[in-house]
Amino acid sequence: MKPVLKLILGLGLLTQASVISIGSATAEDLTLNALYMKQAAYSEDDIRAMTTAFEKDNPGVHVNLEFVPYEALHDKIVAAQGAGSSGYDVVLFDVIWPAEFGKKGFLQDVTARIPADYNDKIYDGAWTTVDYDGKRWGMPWILDTKYLFYNTDMLKQAGIAEPPKTFAELSADAKIIKDKGISKYPIVWSWAQAEAMMCDYTTLVAANQGTFFEDGKPAFDKGGSLEAVKYMKQSLDDGLSNPNSREYLEEDVRKVFSSGEAAFALNWTYMYNLANNPKESKIAGKVGIVPSPGVEGKSAASAVNGSMGLGITANSQHADDAWKYITHMTAMETQNKYAKLSLPIWKASYDDPAVTAGQEQLIAAAKSSIGAMFARPATPSYPELSAILQKKIQEVLLGQATAEDALQDAVKSASKLR
Amino acid sequence: MLFAAKSYNFAATGSRERIAWLFLLPMLAIMAVVTGFPLLNTLWLAFTDASLTGRGYDWNWSGLENFAYLIDDKNFRVALGYTFYFTIVSVAIEMVLGVLVALLLNQDFFGRTLVRTLMILPWALPTIVNAMMWRLIYNPEFGSLNALLLQFGLIDFYRSWLGVPGTAMNMVILADVWKNYPLIALIVLGALQTIPKDLYEAAAIDGASPWKRFWHITLPGILGPFSVALILRTIEAFKVFDIIYVMTRGGPADTTKTASFFVYQESFSYLRAGSGAAYAVAVTLLSAMLITIYIIALRKTEHAP
Numbered sequence: 104m105k106p107v108l109k110l111i112l113g114l115g116l117l118t119q120a121s122v123i124s125i126g127s128a129t130a131e132d133l134t135l136n137a138l139y140m141k142q143a144a145y146s147e148d149d150i151r152a153m154t155t156a157f158e159k160d161n162p163g164v165h166v167n168l169e170f171v172p173y174e175a176l177h178d179k180i181v182a183a184q185g186a187g188s189s190g191y192d193v194v195l196f197d198v199i200w201p202a203e204f205g206k207k208g209f210l211q212d213v214t215a216r217i218p219a220d221y222n223d224k225i226y227d228g229a230w231t232t233v234d235y236d237g238k239r240w241g242m243p244w245i246l247d248t249k250y251l252f253y254n255t256d257m258l259k260q261a262g263i264a265e266p267p268k269t270f271a272e273l274s275a276d277a278k279i280i281k282d283k284g285i286s287k288y289p290i291v292w293s294w295a296q297a298e299a300m301m302c303d304y305t306t307l308v309a310a311n312q313g314t315f316f317e318d319g320k321p322a323f324d325k326g327g328s329l330e331a332v333k334y335m336k337q338s339l340d341d342g343l344s345n346p347n348s349r350e351y352l353e354e355d356v357r358k359v360f361s362s363g364e365a366a367f368a369l370n371w372t373y374m375y376n377l378a379n380n381p382k383e384s385k386i387a388g389k390v391g392i393v394p395s396p397g398v399e400g401k402s403a404a405s406a407v408n409g410s411m412g413l414g415i416t417a418n419s420q421h422a423d424d425a426w427k428y429i430t431h432m433t434a435m436e437t438q439n440k441y442a443k444l445s446l447p448i449w450k451a452s453y454d455d456p457a458v459t460a461g462q463e464q465l466i467a468a469a470k471s472s473i474g475a476m477f478a479r480p481a482t483p484s485y486p487e488l489s490a491i492l493q494k495k496i497q498e499v500l501l502g503q504a505t506a507e508d509a510l511q512d513a514v515k516s517a518s519k520l521r
Numbered sequence: 522m523l524f525a526a527k528s529y530n531f532a533a534t535g536s537r538e539r540i541a542w543l544f545l546l547p548m549l550a551i552m553a554v555v556t557g558f559p560l561l562n563t564l565w566l567a568f569t570d571a572s573l574t575g576r577g578y579d580w581n582w583s584g585l586e587n588f589a590y591l592i593d594d595k596n597f598r599v600a601l602g603y604t605f606y607f608t609i610v611s612v613a614i615e616m617v618l619g620v621l622v623a624l625l626l627n628q629d630f631f632g633r634t635l636v637r638t639l640m641i642l643p644w645a646l647p648t649i650v651n652a653m654m655w656r657l658i659y660n661p662e663f664g665s666l667n668a669l670l671l672q673f674g675l676i677d678f679y680r681s682w683l684g685v686p687g688t689a690m691n692m693v694i695l696a697d698v699w700k701n702y703p704l705i706a707l708i709v710l711g712a713l714q715t716i717p718k719d720l721y722e723a724a725a726i727d728g729a730s731p732w733k734r735f736w737h738i739t740l741p742g743i744l745g746p747f748s749v750a751l752i753l754r755t756i757e758a759f760k761v762f763d764i765i766y767v768m769t770r771g772g773p774a775d776t777t778k779t780a781s782f783f784v785y786q787e788s789f790s791y792l793r794a795g796s797g798a799a800y801a802v803a804v805t806l807l808s809a810m811l812i813t814i815y816i817i818a819l820r821k822t823e824h825a826p
Contacts, residue, residue, distance in 0.1 A: 174770060178789040184575050207792065208575035295684075296772030347661040349773060350684030359662055417575035487791045497774035501686055 134165045135425055137193040138179060141170040143353050143371045144245045144411070144445040153441060157431040164424055166193075173197075174297060174352075177486060184209060184418060192419040193428060195244070198410045199298075201235040203483040210240045210414040216426050217242070228476040229448040232410040235481065241414030242433040246448045248406040248472045249306050249369050250465075252378065253391040257285050257366040266393045268403070270310055270334060273367060273396050277343040280366045288345035289366040290338060291359045294500060296493045299352045301479060302407045303369055304496060307331035309477030310398045310405035316480055321517040323492070324510035327401070332506040336499050349500050361386060369395060371409060373444040375465045392464050394472040408476040410448075484520045491516045566798035573792040580795065587799035597800065599775070600783040601807070603690065607779060608758040611694045611701070615754060618698065619705025620747070624739075626706065627713045637710070644703040652767035655696035659683050683769055686776040693768050693777055697761070701754065708750045709743050716742035748819045752812060759808045780804045 139150055147170055154166050169191075171179050177200060183190040196204060204210045217239055222230075229243035251273070253266050261280045267273040277289035293299035308315070311334075313327025322328070338344040345365060348356075353370055357377060360368040361384035368374070381387040394404035413432060415425045431437060438447035442458040446469055452458050459466045482488060495513040498504040504512075567587055571580035591597060626637050643651070658666050659682040667679040682692045716738065724734050762781040765771065771778035771786075784804060788797030 178785075181573060181789055181792060184573070203792070204575075207572070207579075210575070295770075296774065297770065347681050347684060350661065350681055355662075362662075364662070484791070490786070490790070493772075494775045497772065501774055503686070503774060 132163050132165065133421060133424055134167055135192045135421055135428055136167045136190065137169070137195075137428070138176070138183070138191045139168060139170050139195045140173045140176050142173045143373045144247060145441060146373075146444055149441045149444060153432055153437055154428075156437070157428055160431070161424075161427065164428075166428060180204070180209060180416070184416070187418055190418055191416050192421055192425040194414055194416055195411055196241065196414055197298075198232040198408050198412070199479050199481075199485045199489070201233055201240045201412075202481045203485060204414070205235040205238065205240045206483045208417050211417055211419070211422060212238045213241060213415060213426065214239045224450060225448045226450060226473055228408055228473055229410055231408060231476075231478055233412040233414070241412040242429050243410055243412045243448045244433050245411040245445045246473065247371050247409045247411070247445060248469075248476050249302055249371060249395055249409060250375070250392050250468050250472060251395045252360060252368045252370060252374060253393070254360070254363065254366045254386055254389055255391045256386070256389045257289075258391075260285050261366075266391055267367075267396050268393075269399050270307070270396045271399060274338060274341070274343055277338070277367060278341070281343060286364060286366050288342065288364075290343055290348075291345040291351065291356050291365040291368045292335075292348040293351045293353050293356050293370070294335070294348040294497075295350050295352050295355075296497050297352060298489060298493075300493055300496065301489050302409055304331055304335070304492070305407040305477060305479050306369065306395050306405050307334055309407060309475070310396060310402050312398075312401045321488075321514045323517075324507070324514045329506055329510055330398075332496055332499055332510060335496070336506060339500060349497065372446055372465065372469070375462065376443045392468050394468050394475070402475075404471055404475055406472040406475045406477060408478045410476075482520075487520055488517055563798045563801055566795050567802045568799075569795045571793075571795035571798075573788065573794045578794060583795065587796045588803075590796065591799055591803055596775075597780070597783060597803075600778050600780050603777065604759060604761070604779040604781075607690065607694060607697075607761055608755060610691075611697045612751070612754050612758050614694070614698045615702040615705050616747075616751060618702045619750070620709050620743075622702065622706040623709035623713055626710055640703050640706060642703075643700045644707070646700060648700065648763045649767055651696065651700045652764045655692075655699075656683070656768055659692055684773050686773055689769055689773055690777050693764060696768065697758070697764055700764075701757075705747075705750050705754065708746050712743040712746040713739070744819075748815075752815050752819075755811060755815065756808055759811065760804070780807075 137154075139147075141147060145153075150170075151168065154168060158165060176195065176197070180191070180194050180196065194210075196210070201210070205212070225243065226246060228248075229246045230239075232243040233239050233241045251266065257280055258266065258276070261276070261283055263276050263279065267276050273290070280286050280289040292303050294303060308323075308328050308331045311327030311330040313323070313329070313331060315321065315323050315328065335344075339346060339348075345351075345359065347359075351359070353374075356368050356370050357374050359365050360370070360374070361378045363386045375390065375392050378384045378390045379387050384390075395406055397403045397405055413429045415422050415429070419425050433448065435447060435449045435452060438445075438449065439452050439455055439458050442452065443462070446452070446465075447458065453466055453470060479485070480488060491513050495504070495509040499506050499509045566578075566580075568582060568584060569578075569580040570583040570586070571578040622640065626633065626640065646654075658664050661667065661679060661681040661684065664679075664682070666682065667676070670676045671679065683689045720738050721734060724738060729737070760781050761779050762785065765777055765779055765782050766785075769777040771782050780800070781804065784797055784800045787793050787800055791797075
């Protein structure tokens with residue numbers, strides 16, 4: 104009996120001791136888990152450096168960083184909810200998800216945490232990234248859209264003085280470049296069956312003044328939305344667009360453009376400084392950037408809202424510390440310091456010489472593009488709507504269906520979405 | 522002492538069976554938690570309209586609605602079609618290639634051990650690494666497959682492999698075969714080594730042709746392990762997911778979207794845990810049916826003279 108009693112007592116003390124030690128550990132040391140993507144915008148190194156600065160200012164708080172490809176980000180955020188409080192505290196989310204994440208309770212409502220004076224200091228396009236149902240589900244962080252990049256050498260060789268301002272001009276210029284044998288396929292896009300394609304498509308829809316929905320009903324089978332798909336197909340048929348675009352994501356576009364094989368490319372901000380970096384590119388110093396073109400009589404330029412925000416997951420037990428971290432990551436000082444691969448959300452940043460130095464052309468393009476950012480539909484079932492459109496548009500690009508038929512099919516499927 | 526004496530008094534078979542169950546208990550308990558619970562959970566979900574939310578599941582009973590929808594779902598049927606195609610083609614090639622390689626490696630030649638070790642390498646690679654590697658090989662602009670074929674004069678210009686419907690699936694199958702045939706080869710090689718050499722000598726003396734020797738000595742000798750490998754590979758191929766996820770994500774235009782990828786999208790991309798579970802149940806039932814057919818067929822061949 105006695106030894107048993109001793110054992111029980113001992114065990115009891117041991118558990119108590121360990122509970123105490125865990126308790127004291129959490130009071131002093133706190134670990135936040137954050138989920139980011141490994142693609143476009145800020146590089147992994149940038150994010151690590153920003154985080155290290157935060158840890159220095161907040162002793163005792165550690166931030167674990169995890170990076171996944173963009174294509175895995177949505178599903179990872181969703182699946183991690185099952186891990187309860189041991190999942191992520193801070194997650195990077197895309198502009199197309201707040202409706203779904205807000206409605207289904209994956210993110211915490213942070214409306215009350217955002218200081219009122221932020222409203223006017225940050226671009227409206229950035230705010231739409233985190234807004235749904237009149238509430239804010241995070242802080243905007245990456246303010247991004249697709250720009251038209253061009254190879255200045257190739258344009259000069261072809262005798263083209265100005266980069267194209269409309270998509271018709273883009274085709275005409277590409278034809279000159281192709282006919283002169285300067286580039287076999289002058290334009291490269293990211294048209295893989297992925298969200299990347301939706302961003303290029305939306306840019307074209309914006310240029311053609313199309314809509315996704317009319318009176319709450321899917322309407323992408325007519326007008327500008329139909330024109331957009333027809334343009335994509337035509338440029339493939341004419342041999343102006345690289346046929347491999349149909350399996351490319353943004354990084355593939357960057358590689359093709361940076362290796363000097365294409366004269367034009369549509370891509371995010373981050374490509375500007377990477378394509379100008381001799382370590383990453385064969386065409387450093389020959390990279391031009393302008394807003395994505397418009398369509399004559401319809402638009403002067405076009406842009407898709409490709410911004411992303413940082414939010415606190417519903418299960419996070421450290422919401423206050425997570426917010427402190429988000430505040431640091433989205434602060435103007437932080438963003439101005441790392442403004443090479445992603446541009447700040449703050450209006451004032453764009454007149455700060457520290458930000459504009461060495462990338463005046465990018466800033467000029469950004470100033471006109473940011474105001475024109477066109478949003479993809481804000482619906483909780485966006486991922487499925489996007490999947491339907493991706494598949495149907497690919498069928499057109501692969502010559503399996505006409506643009507009219509494919510988009511009518513897409514409208515039919517989209518009307519059934521629950 | 523008392524306990525030992527008592528148990529000794531039981532009928533020998535009864536007590537042994539009881540002890541066997543006692544020893545199995547921990548394993549059964551683990552199985553119940555690791556396999557049983559998720560299985561029951563999935564079955565439950567399949568009869569609800571559950572959706573995945575930050576608060577857990579939002580759900581109501583929906584009876585057979587999910588299954589009614591599933592039977593009518595053309596996209597799911599198409600995905601099943603691609604799954605069968607992937608399974609049949611990849612397993613068939615793996616089996617033939619595996620047996621041929623095993624026969625070759627069973628011969629005496631210089632450097633055999635080295636070659637046997639090298640053969641295992643693809644199988645030891647994680648699927649994700651394998652898929653990434655083949656993606657690079659197939660790259661339309663910089664891929665080594667294009668370079669190889671161009672230098673041999675088999676193609677006139679670089680082409681896309683994973684961006685063309687039809688071709689894309691076959692290319693994924695090639696990558697899968699390269700990774701998985703070593704498993705078959707390894708198992709068959711092991712079986713080959715258990716076949717007594719004198720059987721071949723006797724057959725050779727009797728004047729049996731190499732083909733006859735293969736058919737009457739080799740094949741019956743490897744049939745048992747071979748069929749295990751066949752079943753294993755079929756189940757694995759039928760639930761193929763990771764290689765698709767990395768190489769094509771179901772594209773182009775859904776022509777490599779298999780049933781497992783379909784289930785995954787339904788549950789995690791569209792957050793419909795209920796109907797996702799129903800699709801999962803359907804896929805499981807189908808693969809269970811496949812396995813049953815296999816086992817019956819194999820039993821028949823084993824009992825045949």
